[in-house]
Amino acid sequence: MTTTIDPPERRETAVDKLRNGREAISERWHHAPRWVRWVLLVAVIAFFYALPNKEFYQYLGPIPTPGANFTQVMFTVSIYVLLAVGLNIVVGFAGLLDLGYFGFFAVGAYTVAVLTSPSSDIKTLWPWLLVVPIAIALTMVSGVMLGTPTLRLRGDYLALVTLGFAEMIRIAAVSSEFLKGQRGFNQIPHPPGQYADGRPVFGVLDARPYYWLVLTLIILVVIGVRNLTHSRVGRAWISIREDEDAAQLMGVPTFKFKLWAFASGAAIAGLAGALFAGKQNFVNSQNFELLNSIIILAAVIFGGSGNIVGAIVGGGLVAYMIERFRGIELFGVELYEYRFLFFGLVLVVMMIFRPQGLIPNRRRAAEFKDRRKEVIVGE
Amino acid sequence: MSDTEQTPAVPAQAPAPAVETVDQREPLLEVDHVTLRFGGVVALNDVDFTLYKGEILGLIGPNGAGKTTCFNAMTGIYQPTEGQIRFRGEKISGKKRHQITRMGMARTFQNIRLFPEMTALENVQVGADAHHKTSVISALLRLPRHWKEEREGREKAERLLEFVGIRSRMHEFARNLSYGEQRRLEIARALATDPVLLCLDEPAAGFNPAEKEELLQLIRQIRDTGVTVLLIEHDMRLVMGVTDRIVVLEFGKKIAEGLPAEVRDNPKVIAAYLGVPDDAA
Numbered sequence: 001m002t003t004t005i006d007p008p009e010r011r012e013t014a015v016d017k018l019r020n021g022r023e024a025i026s027e028r029w030h031h032a033p034r035w036v037r038w039v040l041l042v043a044v045i046a047f048f049y050a051l052p053n054k055e056f057y058q059y060l061g062p063i064p065t066p067g068a069n070f071t072q073v074m075f076t077v078s079i080y081v082l083l084a085v086g087l088n089i090v091v092g093f094a095g096l097l098d099l100g101y102f103g104f105f106a107v108g109a110y111t112v113a114v115l116t117s118p119s120s121d122i123k124t125l126w127p128w129l130l131v132v133p134i135a136i137a138l139t140m141v142s143g144v145m146l147g148t149p150t151l152r153l154r155g156d157y158l159a160l161v162t163l164g165f166a167e168m169i170r171i172a173a174v175s176s177e178f179l180k181g182q183r184g185f186n187q188i189p190h191p192p193g194q195y196a197d198g199r200p201v202f203g204v205l206d207a208r209p210y211y212w213l214v215l216t217l218i219i220l221v222v223i224g225v226r227n228l229t230h231s232r233v234g235r236a237w238i239s240i241r242e243d244e245d246a247a248q249l250m251g252v253p254t255f256k257f258k259l260w261a262f263a264s265g266a267a268i269a270g271l272a273g274a275l276f277a278g279k280q281n282f283v284n285s286q287n288f289e290l291l292n293s294i295i296i297l298a299a300v301i302f303g304g305s306g307n308i309v310g311a312i313v314g315g316g317l318v319a320y321m322i323e324r325f326r327g328i329e330l331f332g333v334e335l336y337e338y339r340f341l342f343f344g345l346v347l348v349v350m351m352i353f354r355p356q357g358l359i360p361n362r363r364r365a366a367e368f369k370d371r372r373k374e375v376i377v378g379e
Numbered sequence: 380m381s382d383t384e385q386t387p388a389v390p391a392q393a394p395a396p397a398v399e400t401v402d403q404r405e406p407l408l409e410v411d412h413v414t415l416r417f418g419g420v421v422a423l424n425d426v427d428f429t430l431y432k433g434e435i436l437g438l439i440g441p442n443g444a445g446k447t448t449c450f451n452a453m454t455g456i457y458q459p460t461e462g463q464i465r466f467r468g469e470k471i472s473g474k475k476r477h478q479i480t481r482m483g484m485a486r487t488f489q490n491i492r493l494f495p496e497m498t499a500l501e502n503v504q505v506g507a508d509a510h511h512k513t514s515v516i517s518a519l520l521r522l523p524r525h526w527k528e529e530r531e532g533r534e535k536a537e538r539l540l541e542f543v544g545i546r547s548r549m550h551e552f553a554r555n556l557s558y559g560e561q562r563r564l565e566i567a568r569a570l571a572t573d574p575v576l577l578c579l580d581e582p583a584a585g586f587n588p589a590e591k592e593e594l595l596q597l598i599r600q601i602r603d604t605g606v607t608v609l610l611i612e613h614d615m616r617l618v619m620g621v622t623d624r625i626v627v628l629e630f631g632k633k634i635a636e637g638l639p640a641e642v643r644d645n646p647k648v649i650a651a652y653l654g655v656p657d658d659a660a
Contacts, residue, residue, distance in 0.1 A: 235497070235504055249476055249480060250506050
């Protein structure tokens with residue numbers, strides 16, 4: 001038991017202001033009347049639906065990306081947001097360190113590719129929409145298959161095994177004849193739908209419909225995840241994260257709920273993979289580098305692990321930052337080449353000033369606040 | 380991931396009369412010649428005693444006597460090397476920990492182990508969830524079962540927080556509660572699992588005499604609701620004041636068993652406690 005007392009009065013520095021800024025916003029948010037919150041929420045969602053229209057984003061100053069089609073970038077960003085929301089269940093709520101999350105994304109994308117593409121060996125050529133639920137189900141199964149032996153392990157071991165899983169998937173994609181390696185699968189069908197004049201809604205040139213589709217699915221997934229976390233399931237996950245032994249002894253079937261966390265996270269990644277394949281039209285082994293797993297994990301921690309809004313903001317910002325460097329030249333060097341250097345710097349700065357993430361869960365924010373007080377006591 | 384584990388048929392906790400006499404001697408927990416070895420170390424050596432329904436049994440002994448080890452064997456954390464432990468007539472070994480909890484055994488910890496980043500209320504709700512069945516599907520789709528169990532759990536949690544006297548602190552994070560409040564919260568969380576047997580592992584550690592007196596009251600109240608209590612304790616005075624019977628361990632062996640007064644005068648016990656029968660803190 002460490003005693004915590006209020007720190008002695010001292011002048012507020014710029015750093016303090018930065019630190020306290022979010023707490024003030026969060027305070028205001030939680031004390032705002034319900035209708036204000038709804039209006040703000042609707043406004044934010046409307047903003048993001050409007051964002052990929054050129055008529056809208058041309059007024060947004062430096063936000064659009066100079067070196068890449070902004071609508072395409074927004075699609076990539078939305079996929080990362082979906083992945084961050086899924087990984088946040090596993091890492092943020094259940095506290096299971098999963099370093100191979102992108103492997104599930106690959107399973108989703110490859111399921112769609114194998115079952116729909118004419119270059120696939122089995123040539124089922126099923127339509128995209130039919131395959132999406134199959135992709136999600138298969139990803140969940142792969143999550144359960146990976147989880148059943150490994151979720152009996154704890155901490156470091158789990159991290160290693162999941163890392164191995166992602167590598168296995170990647171190497172299988174590179175070297176297996178069935179998965180076509182570098183050559184990949186082409187002509188993967190797009191999602192269905194036609195305008196009145198017969199043009200397909202989901203075409204090759206315009207990325208906006210895909211972005212809107214993903215955005216809509218993000219909203220549905222977030223509602224689902226919120227339902228889970230505000231229930232017995234979420235309490236079980238958090239109790240496992242907090243103290244697994246105590247949770248077991250209080251009657252929580254920990255293994256079952258860890259498996260569910262894994263399966264739910266995997267299902268979301270599978271959905272993201274299926275959407276990605278349906279948009280790209282082409283899937284090959286280069287899409288699934290290990291680095292992606294690390295980026296998503298970093299995004300979740302950056303945004304604030306254990307908080308759904310934090311995961312959304314983290315996933316969005318990290319994916320956007322990486323793309324934003326494209327096409328900027330400084331002293332004759334393309335900054336995009338150094339994107340991960342900047343990314344690393346930002347992470348280091350974050351860990352110094354906001355180790356709890358941009359928008360931490362309120363509990364964790366409280367914890368870090370306490371710790372600051374303790375440090376001051378020790379001075 | 381099917382809901383395979385079914386709740387064993389635990390009869391809804393009978394509101395047993397407070398003064399269910401020990402004479403009836405209905406065994407609840409039988410520690411049957413249990414030996415527990417860790418490599419060459421014999422932590423428990425042929426320990427044998429029975430806990431009867433409705434009593435408060437004290438398990439005492441000097442430091443390192445094997446009290447907590449015995450406790451852990453009883454709650455299914457350690458498997459006995461020899462002998463067996465039966466709870467309500469069923470063998471404990473081979474059962475999963477959460478199943479044992481659902482059979483009606485709950486415990487607190489010597490070093491407090493709450494869920495620090497959950498509120499007091501949520502901590503108790505986790506305990507109440509032990510008998511709930513809502514899983515991913517019902518929670519995801521907000522089926523009626525979810526709402527029903529959520530309401531039940533919440534009401535029960537508030538009631539129990541009221542019972543242990545920290546209801547006003549229910550929205551506080553467990554980590555922010557005072558030491559005494561945390562100990563009380565642990566008891567409330569354990570009670571939320573609807574135990575038939577409540578095992579308290581040194582619940583008075585770090586308490587001052589006034590707090591200890593309050594705790595004694597609380598333990599008696601718990602017994603009066605029909606819950607059998609197993610109390611591991613260091614403080615002899617506390618044990619003498621509240622228990623119906625006492626089992627004394629030393630170096631992993633049972634050296635005495637009986638009524639508090641008998642145990643106090645037992646020369647072996649006096650010797651074990653270095654000739655000080657009453658190590659009154």
